[in-house]
Amino acid sequence: MESNKKEALNLYAKVEDLLGIKEYAPKLYSYYYEILDTLEFNSLLDIGCGSGDFLLKLQKRYENSRFLGIDKSSQMVKVARDCGVDALNIEIEQLNIEFDIATATFDMVNYLTPQEYIDFFNKLKSVIKKDGYFIFDVNTEFGLSDLAVGNFIAQDSNRFITIESFYENGLYESNFTLFERVENCYNKSQERIFQYLYSRDFFKLLSGWEIDRVLPIKLYEMEKFDKEIYILKNVD
Numbered sequence: 001m002e003s004n005k006k007e008a009l010n011l012y013a014k015v016e017d018l019l020g021i022k023e024y025a026p027k028l029y030s031y032y033y034e035i036l037d038t039l040e041f042n043s044l045l046d047i048g049c050g051s052g053d054f055l056l057k058l059q060k061r062y063e064n065s066r067f068l069g070i071d072k073s074s075q076m077v078k079v080a081r082d083c084g085v086d087a088l089n090i091e092i093e094q095l096n097i098e099f100d101i102a103t104a105t106f107d108m109v110n111y112l113t114p115q116e117y118i119d120f121f122n123k124l125k126s127v128i129k130k131d132g133y134f135i136f137d138v139n140t141e142f143g144l145s146d147l148a149v150g151n152f153i154a155q156d157s158n159r160f161i162t163i164e165s166f167y168e169n170g171l172y173e174s175n176f177t178l179f180e181r182v183e184n185c186y187n188k189s190q191e192r193i194f195q196y197l198y199s200r201d202f203f204k205l206l207s208g209w210e211i212d213r214v215l216p217i218k219l220y221e222m223e224k225f226d227k228e229i230y231i232l233k234n235v236d
């Protein structure tokens, strides 16, 4: 099982605005607000904060709380900081403060390999207070195998991107090819991004975490649920 490389996530960061997912973000985030409105918290860690859009909205909505974003992509962290949120390009184990709540929006958990996944949840327990929550969404099998496969092309005046995506047996793979204009030439870069299918059976087995709620959603308004939002409680 291959880990997602930082170079691949940095390439993704360079083209995310061309992928069309931003238009669905407000709808996805609205489910998170509904959940967060029911919880009391003073501090929140957003893991895989990406370009910081979610954190920016949270900062305005929950004015009295403290927020931090972390992301494995340095490119994403730069974008997030430029938009006015506190974000760091560090790993969970480098954090030395605790949070009431952690979030991970738009599939970040699907990016973890099965090996990384156990380690990730164990480390996260040490930075989330007891009885605190981790709220995240994952793609369902329908979301990965039906909605996200195939070929995609997009461009603007400086970039041309193609993405070929496949799914088989719980593994989703996207091959990105980017041509970026540099003066009168184009630089070509290619990277692969992987997503791994996780479902309730996986989350049930995590030690020290309890499934509090699961919310299936149809973000793209198709016939089946394409995502599930999980609310896990740190019971250790």
Ligand SMILES: C[S@@+](CC[C@H](N)C(=O)[O-])C[C@H]1O[C@@H](n2cnc3c(N)ncnc32)[C@H](O)[C@@H]1O
Binding pocket: 004, 009, 025, 047, 048, 049, 050, 051, 052, 053, 054, 070, 071, 072, 073, 076, 104, 105, 106, 107, 108, 111, 112
């Ligand atoms: C699809 S983007 C979602 C970004 C953001 N949460 C949003 O709502 O727009 C997934 C993000 O997760 C980050 N990521 C992937 N694996 C990660 C890891 N192990 N630790 C931290 N960030 C990770 C990627 O760099 C990327 O920014």
